[in-house]
Amino acid sequence: VPAVFPIVVRTVDDVTVVDLHGHLMDDGDIPLVECVTDLIRRGRLKVLLNLKDVTRIDSTGIGMLVAKFLSLRRLGGDLKLLHVSERARHLLAVTKLSRVIETFESEEEALRSFGVRP
């Protein structure tokens, strides 16, 4: 019985917004890996991950974000983060990943950074 569907995918122009729910950890990241892999297969290379409803995140979750960030960048795409919690922001800062992965507080602002006009 899946209590919650962990991922909702929305499309705004050529950007795919992925709303995540629950844990982003070793036990919960497989749907996201599959989701981003599928987006890459379909040529949708601009991905905005919305972490608003992510309740827990650990090093494995961040590691998975980094792996997908690299995959997308290599293909000319990008992965950016929306609504990052204070704790996740801390994790990105101490690993210096905040220098390379962009984060946003507003979806509109994030979409604009991808070149989407409001």
Next chain:
Amino acid sequence: MSSSSAEQRRVLIVDDDRALRHALATLLQGKGYAVEQAGDGTEGLLHLRRDGTDVMLLDINLPGMSGLEVLEQAQALPSPPFVVMMTADGTPETVVRAVQGQAFRYIRKPFAPKAIIEIVGDAMSAAPAAALPIEVISARPEWLEVVAPCTLEVAERLHALVMQLETSLPEDVRESVAQACRELLFNAVEWGGKLDPTRKVRISCLRAKRMLLYRIADPGEGFDIERLMHAAICNPDDDPLRHALVREEQGLRPGGLGLAITRSLVDELIYNEAHNEVVFVKYLD
């Protein structure tokens, strides 16, 4: 562990608080579970022996037989369920007894509906390996020491239980300790223990007046921290992605951030010479 062949997974609620029982039953039925109820331990065990269940939500302060006694008897059954202990008491002594009784999780009342749904979901999706026994070496709240098989499932269970000892701490301290413990424990069972359930990891959690000290000893040979090119802790300042590229080249799964993150969360992080034992300290003032 029990496993239902029917599509609908089963939850047994054992609590003398009728209103809570009904509220929980309604909540969980709404999530698609088949829910049974019992008002005391005797009735709960009777139900368990007769029909079994996948997950039992068990109050500790039951009339007559206590929840901890029910837990002990439930674990002796041929096909015990995953047991989630519920209590309003929440003393460290009770948490330790729940660890001894091989509980799956421990939750303090009152709890948010979301929290219990998440725990029941965790139990329903847990692998049978999550039920492997944890040996308790020292059962004092100020010195809990356990030996556990090297599986991620047991590490997850142990971590969730141990963190219930620290609920009196400020939220930010508790979260830091929880995350540091999780990162190091998972490193220990995965890298040191090779996820081999026949190998054991030893965890000591010491609580002093002004500090917490955790020691984790794994059965591996240790490592040379200077040569961990696949770990972010060795990244040059100007290249935070180097470890990820190394991991890709070596065919390792994404990760490598645990040590870098842990170092930022605790006050002291000390390895022994071989690097198969680690101590971390969090000062409380």
